[in-house]
Amino acid sequence: MSQAKTTLRPRGTARALGALLALAPLPAARAAAPAAAGASVPTVQERLGHPASARLLVIHADDLGMAHSVNRATFEALEKGWITSASILVPCPWFPEAARWARAHPGADLGIHLALNSEWTGFRWGPVSGAAAVPSLLDADGYLPLVETTVVNQAKVADVERELRAQVDRARAAGVGLSHLDSHMGTLFRSQALFDVYRRLGEAYGLPLLMERLGARGGSESPLVPGPQADALVDRVVSMEPGVTSAGWRAAYEKMLAPLPPGVYQLIVHLAYDDDEMRGATSDHPDWGAAWRQSDFDLVRSAWFADFLRGQGFIRVKWSDLARARRASPAR
Numbered sequence: 001m002s003q004a005k006t007t008l009r010p011r012g013t014a015r016a017l018g019a020l021l022a023l024a025p026l027p028a029a030r031a032a033a034p035a036a037a038g039a040s041v042p043t044v045q046e047r048l049g050h051p052a053s054a055r056l057l058v059i060h061a062d063d064l065g066m067a068h069s070v071n072r073a074t075f076e077a078l079e080k081g082w083i084t085s086a087s088i089l090v091p092c093p094w095f096p097e098a099a100r101w102a103r104a105h106p107g108a109d110l111g112i113h114l115a116l117n118s119e120w121t122g123f124r125w126g127p128v129s130g131a132a133a134v135p136s137l138l139d140a141d142g143y144l145p146l147v148e149t150t151v152v153n154q155a156k157v158a159d160v161e162r163e164l165r166a167q168v169d170r171a172r173a174a175g176v177g178l179s180h181l182d183s184h185m186g187t188l189f190r191s192q193a194l195f196d197v198y199r200r201l202g203e204a205y206g207l208p209l210l211m212e213r214l215g216a217r218g219g220s221e222s223p224l225v226p227g228p229q230a231d232a233l234v235d236r237v238v239s240m241e242p243g244v245t246s247a248g249w250r251a252a253y254e255k256m257l258a259p260l261p262p263g264v265y266q267l268i269v270h271l272a273y274d275d276d277e278m279r280g281a282t283s284d285h286p287d288w289g290a291a292w293r294q295s296d297f298d299l300v301r302s303a304w305f306a307d308f309l310r311g312q313g314f315i316r317v318k319w320s321d322l323a324r325a326r327r328a329s330p331a332r
Contacts, residue, residue, distance in 0.1 A: 044233055044264045047325040050315060057257075057314040058234070058266040058322070059300065061086040062113055062184070065098040067123075069278045069290075073271040073297045075101055078108050082300040083269065084318045087113035087182050090167040091125045091144065099174035109318035111180035111207075112171055114164050114198070116151045116187045118144040123281040128166040134159035148187040152194065161197050168205055179319040182210035189217050192224050208319065208326050210266065212236050233322040235263035240296065242287045249295045250304060258312060264322070269296040 045054040061074045065088045077083040088098050088110060102110055116137060118124045124143040127134050131142055136156040139145040145154075171178060181202060183189060188198040195218065202209040211218035213232040218225060238260070244252045257267070272278045272293035282289035299305055309316070 042328075044322065044325045045262070047328040048317070048321055053262045055260060055262055055312070055314050056264045056317045057309070058085050058264075058317055058319060059083040059269065060266050060319075061269050061271045062182075063087075063089055063092075063270060064110070064113070065089045065092045065095040067092070067272065067277055067281055068094050068097065069272040069275050070094070070293070071097050071101070073273055073293070077271055077297070077300055078105070080301070082305075083271075084316050085109040085111065085179065087111035087180070088171060088176065089113050089115050089125075089184060090170050091115055091118070091128050093125065095170075096174075099171065099176050102177065103175040106177055108177075109179045109320050110176060111178060111182055111210075111319060112168050113182055113184045114167060114188060114201070115184040116144055116155065116160065116163070116194075117146065117148060117185050119146055119185060120281055121146065121284050127163045128170055129159075129163045134163045137163055148185055148190055151187050152191045155194075157193050157197060160194060161200065164197065164201055165204075168201065178205070178207055179323060180208045180210060181205070183217075186217065189222065189224070195224050208233055208323050210234060210237070231326070233264060233326055234266045236260075237266045237268060239268040240292075246291065246295045249299055250302075253299060253305070254308060257308075257314070264317075269300055271297045271300070273297070 043052045045056055046052055048056070050056065059082070061077060061083050063070050064074045064086045065071065071094055074083070074086050078086060086109070088095065088102075090112060092115075102108060115125075118126070124141070126143050127137050131138055136154055136159045137144060137151070139150060145151055151160075168178070168181070181198070183198065188194045198209060201207075209218075211229055211232040211234065212221075213219050213229060213235045214221065215236045216222045217237060218229050219232060219236075238256050240249075240252060240256075257265075270288055270293045272290065274290040274294035278290035278293060286292065
């Protein structure tokens, strides 16, 4: 989930969002396995045929469809099994290429990265619905807003639901088979009204939602809900944070992943080439920019990363696997 990608956003806002979304690994003090919920309730791991002590990992690439460079890297990573899942930014200019690839790879695990923001100052996109249909979702320049707080402050719920349904419907009409829904920049986790729309979309389309059982994305650390959500399929989302040099990339991932206790996790990566296209699109901010995405791409395709995950005993899973666990849930 890309965050804080523009120099127009104060770094204080980015820090606040980082605190809200709580991307850090699970502290040792909170290392209780999901099985602690009770022996009579099978964990997600158990519903998928693994022991409760297993660590399941969705390796997920955000922002497919944003740019050709993103698509090239993400397609290769999916085809070669370096990642297990990705989600698509339907309003972005390279969505048609992503849809064409999806039709040619019907087994690919793809979701919709539901977007209410267009965060790069020199590379913008507008709503799928059209400006006249969702006026409260536009900024002064006629694009989706740069920052999440603008959406929270001005968006009307009816416009939000209309636009997000249009994004899902466009992907389905283009022949994209969908495995899940998630939220670009975490915007849908920033108010109760937006979170309620997110919930309704999952029910309406019969798709699992990215929510954290323990984190701030609808989980026990969220200010919007009273505690862990029984239908959350992921315990916590982990992702690289700003401040790490390319030389420290491997060490940062090792530090992030190695301490995780038994559970189900989504590792979010952002893939692309550090080429002219990406440097132009992300020129005003290094965080989640061209060099960042090249570092993530180099990481996931490295022999070191494959060996590290194998040595740690992580079991790679897809959202289509988690959907099976959702159908097997005692609550359903």
